[in-house]
Amino acid sequence: MRSTLIRSLVLLLLLTACGGGDDADVAAGTDIDTAAATSAPATSEPAPAPTTAADATTPVATDEPEPTDEPEPTEPTGATVVLDGDGLPAGDYTVVVEAAGQQVTSTVRFDGGPVTVSLDATAAEDVSAVSVNASADGPALLSGTVTDGTGTIAPALPVDLSGASGQYILATPTNGSDSDERSGIWYVLIPRAPGLVLPTLPAEWVYEGWVTIDGVHVTTGRFADPATADDFDGFSGDQGGPPLPGEDFLHSPPPGLTFPVDLAGMTTFVTLEPAVDPDPAPSGLTILSGAIPADAIDHTVHDMASTVDALPTYTAQVS
Template sequence: MKNLLLFAGVLALLSSCHRGNVDDEPAMSNLTLNLNGLEDLGGDFLYEGWIIVDGAPVSTGTFSVNASGELSESTFSLDTEMLESATNFVLSIEPVPDPSPDPAPTKLLIGEFNGDMAAVSTGTVAASFDTVAGEYILATPTGTGAENEKYSGLWFLNNSSGSPMVGLELPTLNDGWKYEGWAVIDGVPVTTGTFTAVDDFDEADPFSGSNPGPPFPGEDFLHNAPSGLTFPTDLRGGVAVISIEPYPDNSPMPFTLKPLVGMIPADAMGVQALGDNVSASFPTGTVSR
């Protein structure tokens, strides 16, 4: 009888210890991402999700995206209590290797939880893209002005008054982002330079001539043509683009965010308009917990 009582006591003790270990383990719940429009960042960058808990970011994990836009991971297991306390979800672009445990300035998406769901958008890139507009001209102010060069330059300005004026209406970007102009020449995107101000020079002129250009974003395509292209060229029939690029940039090609895009007419003369491309090129989606 004593042995039976002792055995029962040991079982009770073991059972109690086991229950205590289970109770010490935090409950876990899934965070699920349903995101569209993300692009492959290449081998040097990853996407990283964050939940905001008591005003502080908590990483939900990193993932990549393939050429088809498929996420390598879309479900992440997190502490239930922490997840339920989260007020927002943020998606950032992080370098590999990542030197910091904090989110990079390049934050692509944000959304506020409403119950168990957060609809995410690019509110971290700029305050709003409700109003964007663009105009440009074809001209080669940095060249000789020869007839065969007049259609080989793209400048985001309006000169209809006789003097060059601002041609772009774009919101101020948050840290971690820059605008970049592009001319698509024979199917090849060629940069006109990155910029943050629409009323000043952009940050590079690798293809321009020796004469000074106007203090607006733009480029003459006269020298140093990329492989497969010949400068001077004729931009008519191509495409003019304004993109938004991560900074640091993940690729020499245009990023997925292209707020302004316009075909360059074959008979382009004078000031041309760029079309609003925000809804077509900006990622969207939901995050559920």
């Protein structure tokens, strides 16, 4: 009986031990899976933070400059200078415009009417002066200032010519006496003395004598001092003339003319010319002029009149 009881207790203990082992395994399996789930490294990207209304309206920073209310600077579109007047002979002239301390030079054709000079990238309000030169290298024939877009462009005289006067005779001393005497003109008096009263010029300028023969302006020569000979004797004879300005028209005439020629009824005049002058024609700055009488007597003194007050002027309009 006792041994049976002991066997029953042992059997009960064994059954109890086996049931406890199953429960432990379940509990242990649960703990391992949980540990594995919590200790394994994350393999996915973190979720983005939620977007708010403030984030949606915040501008993205860029390298572009912030816009301003100031207008962009603009380049001048260019000024137009209109010169209106008369008196300069037809030809090409150099127009120099002073604008904002800079000189703008243009070659422009004058032909008896208004002249337009277009200036690129020059503002009209910057134009302060205008001059007209015979060439880029010579002095101004006409010049003037511009105020509020308007100015007068007047002769740029290098000396005071208010007392200018002149006299001349018809004679041909370079081919002897009593031969074609009305085919030469000399700005002299009798007895021999200077016939022109003119101030001595600076180096940039000269005087020049002329006779208009059958519509052609023919030079008698250029000179700086009216008490000395001029620089030309290309039409004269081979005998010496007086050491004063003048010329005999005896040979080698310009095209369309014939020498000797009777100067009676022609016109003589004296101009102010740039010393550096590519144009052989008169400048238009005529300071003395005289109509040779149709019945002129040779070796008789004839008068010239001052034309300084009638020198050409132009108006300048800038827009």
